Amino acid sequence: MNELEKRSFYSFLGLYILSSFLFLTVIGYWYYAAQKSALENETYYRLQHSADVIAGEIIMAHMQHRSLKEPTVPKGIDVALVTTDGKIARGKVLLPTETLKTGYYTKNGARIFVSSAPKEHLGIAYVITQSHSLDATLKRLKQRIILLIGLAALLIVLVAWVLSRIFMRPVRERVAQVERFINDITHELNTPISSLSMATDQALKKGECAEKTLKNISISTRQPYDICRSLTYLNFRKAREDEVTPVEIGHTA
Template sequence: MSEKTKIISKILSLYLITSALFLSYFSINDYKMAKEALISNEVKNLKEIKMGIYMKASMNGINSAAALMQEKQVSACIVSKDGKIIYQDTECLQDTKKNVAFLKDGKVVIYEALQSMESNATGELSTANILLEGRDIRSDLNLLKLKILGNLLLILTIIMVIAYYLAKLSLEPLHAKINALNRFIKDSTHEINTPLSIIMMSIETTDKSTLSSKNLKRLNNIELAARSLSNIYEDLTYLSFSKSDAIKKEQINLKNLFNERLEYFAPFFAKRSIIPQINLSEASINANLYEVRRMIDNLISNAIKYSNIGGFVSINLSKNEFAITNSGEGISKEQQKKIYDRYTRFNNDQGGFGIGLNLVKRVCESNDLNIICESEIDQNTTFKVSWS
């Protein structure tokens, strides 16, 4: 997945989650209101049926009312004022408060006086209470849920499509600049190669025995600068042109490789008055030699660069792990979350492009290695790389 796709995916995910939460809140309220309206309509129908039951029972007896209830597909329990059950084809809930409506097993139920128009009536039916149970509305409620859920998904889909094109449109200028920067780095990397090779060759072929101590020091400084530039060139070449899916892996003797790289960095240690503390045991790893060399070079270079003058750098190699520690300002916990991001730098005094640790992380992922950083502000910094 490209960096552009990752960014758009993150934006869309955040936008979709917030939109879903926002719309869910209104959908739930919409469902509650629709549910209440459905129940209210059922209660209204039951009240109309209740009046019909009273009229039928008063004029033609309770059996005619039973026929009406069967026709309307409702059940009832009619209880007289003194608690006598006049009619029952459903459970009587005599402890229920009067003038209430509620759901029972998905059915709307009302419990109230059988008639409320004649307040002075004294007949058994006139003073009786009725518990009237209507139809099962669970299927209606499920249909209501599906309808609201469908509307929610439709709206979210429309929002996601609009958000995708808005995010893509708004990020286009940024990605154009990033692509221009990457093209510049690739072009610059290509142009650096020839003059850098000439400088390094000239330094190696210079007869140092004929130079004065002052000029020799100057030449050493030029060599250090050329080596630093060579490291940057190698890093840029790897990041810009390497294809991790086509790397060749081999068995690497890490002890020999560390000794080789420590010899290469010896002038850098001397420049900052650092005597490295070296503890190398025999260890090997199956990985890409070029990539592992780039990783080690970056970790040693950073340890030297960010160590205080006259400080210390320790390198410890064991069978399944190596650790590189340096003194210095340390790295905060907050900064450690971002140290592997490309172009991220927290110390402007030391220069650089902020690509070294990004390269290290990429090498670790490519070769199945684990890397952790242990550090705090004003404490030592340790990078540990392990493998199984």
């Protein structure tokens, strides 16, 4: 490829790859943000549901005058119970019990849900459900998205290369035609110009123009003229072919 072809090829390739990478980055960010929000909501409702189930078991145990069984919770969720006097009856609490309030909290990578649903049955003031799995899940999600973007980027580079080659094919063919045309014209003009130069040199050396010398000069000057006239005719014919003339069908009948 010549310099013009290379510049066109790499310009198209760079523009295609850059725009595709930008599109991939935006799509990846939107997907990650949507998945993160969905996982946050899922974690919140799982913790809330687990806290409500345990609170219901506490109330039922109090109403039936029996001891509270070990609460059953989904995998990845830890449970803590805080009594009415601020002591931890079960589990481990990541928040200070002195200022404990109902709500949803984040601390040290853990999501914490505090519920006062037991209503002090069995002396339990708060049920606390905690999960550390969300950050690990988000990390795996991010790694998976980066991997998919990387694979998509490799595919885009391959497609861009193929499309660039296809895009440059007619340009390359056109350039080759122009180069062949220039070579042909150069060859056709070289002979009459050389003859004209030799005839002129002979006339200058002799100080006069013989009839043969004048004939050679006339022939040499006529050949470039014929070439230029042929080129003008070809260009004019192409322009006429490109013109579109409307035809009135009614007038042709």
